[in-house]
Amino acid sequence: MSELLTHPVFPFIVATALMAVVNARGRQVLAVLAPIVSLVLLLNVELGAVWGVPMLGLDLAVLRLDQLSRLFALAFVVFALVSNLYAWPETSRGAKAAAMGLGGSGLGIVLAGDWLTFYLCWEWLTVSSLFTIWLGRDPESLAAGMRYLLMHLTGGMCLLAGIIIHLAAGGDLITGPISWESPGGILMITGMAINAAIVPLHAWLPDSYPRGTLFGTVLISAFTTKASIYALTRSFAGTELLVYAGCFMAIYGVVFAIMENNLRRLLSYHIVSQVGFMVAAIGMGLAGSKGEAAAINGATLHAINNIFYKGLLLMTVGAIIYATGTAKLTELGGLGKRLKWTMVFFVIGALSIAGAPLFSGFISKAFIFSAAGYNAWGGVEIALLTASMGTFLSVGLKIMYFAFLGEEKTPVTRDVPLPMLLAMASASAVCIAIGVLPTTFYTLLPFETDYNAYTGDHVIHSLQLLIATALGFWILRAKLKTKDLITRDVDRLYRGPLWGAVQGTGMILAHLGEGVRGVGQAVIQVGMTVLNFYYCVRWQSTLGYHAMLILAAVAFIAIAAAVGYAMG
């Protein structure tokens, strides 16, 4: 039990609680200190360690460190440090507590060795993300947060139901491979698919991420979808359905990114697209197949790279918003003159996401394309090449051309603070280090490999793709100029009918007798209570966040007791 005090998640739990009592400077220091302490604790855990905790008749494995969990855990902790350094100017109690919650829950998910601990951390991540979105503190943030909550509660319920069915059918409590064709497996993969933003379950992502705080969105983007990628890799590697889903979302994301005018929404669609690469690679990672090692190494390395280059891009966009007050491309131009370092870091992030040689994305994409070759998935190669083109077109070229070059439109009113620049420099260093010295990082990958990404033909193909895309962009640049419009996504198909169904049900109930009216009144009462709570947490975010965590802990104990009882 004393091991729990040295669990790498523990510093985040302590920091989350302390955020409610320490002063502003203390909160800033604590937010950077917690990931450092966590990193030290993580490095002291032996590879292969499993920490069991008996609880309510169950043997919970609160920590299991193998190659896969260590890779994600290291990336999460290091990125938590970088992003909290970036968020130095943010001092609000709620934001800092939620940031600690995001770091701790993400780390908890990848270190969890059993399904119940995994589920507890999964819901902790949902609550932390929700508050980060609500802390945007405007009506749009509140509405987007509610939609986020509905989607993730649905996903969480699917996951929980799947876990219970899996356990009831005699499945192992320890996390591991599961067939998606089993009743429990299909519910679990659905829950994970919602969190991974697999199209068409993705609309919550571009809806909510741009509404979060400037600093918090950087954190959510790193943990939510990547925790799902970890879970899918752990449990559903080799599921063919994921190959099709991944390719579709890779192209879908870039198509919407090409249309987007809001920089944060544009990058949100790129998260969908990049997660598509990972999902497709996981699908190709069938155990025992020739391409298994390349696929799983590619998926995991791409997830790690994505944490840093997408985080870096969101940081640079955050710096633009911080300096100018706008995220709209139509209102931006000529920023390169005033925000020189931000532009340099943006270029590093853009070349990394585009897969340019000497940058991190080049290595992980090479693994994924090799996996497609080994497994004879020709269509995957064409689809992912198309998505790569779209990525460079809409990030590296479109944002660079319209925001950083040309005439200044919105003036820069304040300089980007030093901690933000240092954080962007740190993330840039990781992107370059993985690109220049890939073999140094190979020892962290799930499968042993001596893969050489820097062959002459790989480098030439990559340069051909980038330069041909640049040619396409130059020819179409007038057409690609964005307008001050927003893009409707698939959620528009169900938002209206869903609202109509709720209203319609209420009207039908209202016309049924006294008894049903009584039920209706009770439902309204419950609704009002929830609404009151919602408005309470809206203004008392710190208090609300901690209250929700306590409620979640109580709920977890109740669920664990029920599962323990069911399993005898």
Place this chain on the structure above:
Amino acid sequence: MIALLKDRVVLGLLATLVVLTLLELFVYPHSHPYFPWHDWAGYTVLIAIVAALVVGWGTKALLAPRLQVPEETDE
């Protein structure tokens, strides 16, 4: 088309692509051709240009007018 060929940026990019394709053809052929198109020098160029024109133009010309609306009329 003629105007495009007078554009220095277009000419520079085209020249670079020609050089890279010649390098692919004579110096660095595909080291592990898995698919038939891996034997064709410049297939990446072809895919990227076709994809850029189809996806880039198609998205803006066909999808954007149907999916994009002013923010105030959205909700």
